[in-house]
Amino acid sequence: MDLGQLRRGAVAYCILALLRGGERYGWELASVLHDAGLIAGEGTLYPLLARLREMGWVDTEWKPSPHGPPRRYYRLTVAGVQALAAFIERWGRFRDAVDQILRGSEDA
Amino acid sequence: MTSLDRIEALVAEYLAALDAALTDVPAARRRQILEDVRQHLEAARASLPPDDEAGIRAVLDRLGDPAAIAAEAGVGFSRRPRWVDAAVPWLLLLGGFVGGGGWLVGAALLWTSRVWRLRDKIWGTLVWPGGLFGVGVAFGTVVGGVQTCSGSTVAGHPLVMHCTSRPGWSEPVGIAVLVGIFCAQLVTVGHLERVRRGAAR
Structure with a gap:
């Protein structure tokens, strides 16, 4: 079975989690998620970022870069912090429930 | 290289x-x-x-x-048409004959729809404002021309009026341009309809 929908939902929150430590630009986020095997192509990060911005969970700022033209940095908004906190709680319960059933426990 | x-x-x-x-x-x-x-x-x-x-x-x-x-x-973006979208090309084409309001309704629906892209919306609005009714009005101006009158009254004398009539443009050129606009109007509406049917599939 394809994990497409499940993965897409989870990756959006992984992006929020990566931004907890401070603002980052797209290239950094793309390589972290790609190396972790969470996105197939680095390019698919950018539609996700666009959607997170439309939802108001991240916003962006142009900053000068040491070499080359200015870069767009992404950072968490207050709404993004809240959405991430709510997801972490729901995800914990969801993961435990799935794990329990996958292990074949009868008293689930 | x-x-x-x-x-x-x-x-x-x-x-x-x-x-x-x-x-x-x-x-x-x-x-x-x-x-x-x-x-x-x-x-x-x-x-x-x-x-x-x-x-x-x-x-x-x-x-x-x-x-x-x-x-x-x-993902998360639907281009599925609303039922009113089907009326948009027709309102843009013929709505002007309904007191002008029909075309405005068509243009408003065009701009609020998710079916058409920005360039379709600009194209659909500018070619041609008022639809075929708008083309007809422009046609009337060219063929009928513009009449200007000037008069003067001098105390005790009758009013004298001088009227001159001149076409807006030179007539053959004006008619050719309007026929072009008429065809562009039909092509535009056809294009909008094609995009709508594509999105409905």
Whole structure:
């Protein structure tokens, strides 16, 4: 079975989690998620970022870069912090429930 | 062709393919994705030797197929038509005959619809305001011309009026232009209808 929908939902929150430590630009986020095997192509990060911005969970700022033209940095908004906190709680319960059933426990 | 030229060509080709793949994505989202990918490539190039063609190929490979990016960009966005969208081409074409209000309703529905892209909306509005009714009014002005009158009264003498009539443009040119606009109007409405049917599938 394809994990497409499940993965897409989870990756959006992984992006929020990566931004907890401070603002980052797209290239950094793309390589972290790609190396972790969470996105197939680095390019698919950018539609996700666009959607997170439309939802108001991240916003962006142009900053000068040491070499080359200015870069767009992404950072968490207050709404993004809240959405991430709510997801972490729901995800914990969801993961435990799935794990329990996958292990074949009868008293689930 | 130097390797620098080849790198430029590879990057330009990738961005053009992505731009084409994102055609159906709403304009703001499309612009942001293209900007980010362009920046991604600039950052990657800044980290590589300027003539590292194999390096750039690897970067493009990691970015992935433009179609995959476009597929991701389309999620959560529906282009499914509303039932009123079916009326839009007709309102734009003939709505002007309903006291002018029909065309305005058509234009308002056109701009609030998700079926048509920005360029369709601009095109649909500008060619031709008022629809066929608007073309008819313009036609009347050209053929009928514009009549200007001037009169003077001098105390105790009758009023004298001088009227001159002149066509807005030279007539054959004006008629040719209007026939062109008439055809453009039909083509525009046909295009809007085709886009709508495509989205309805």
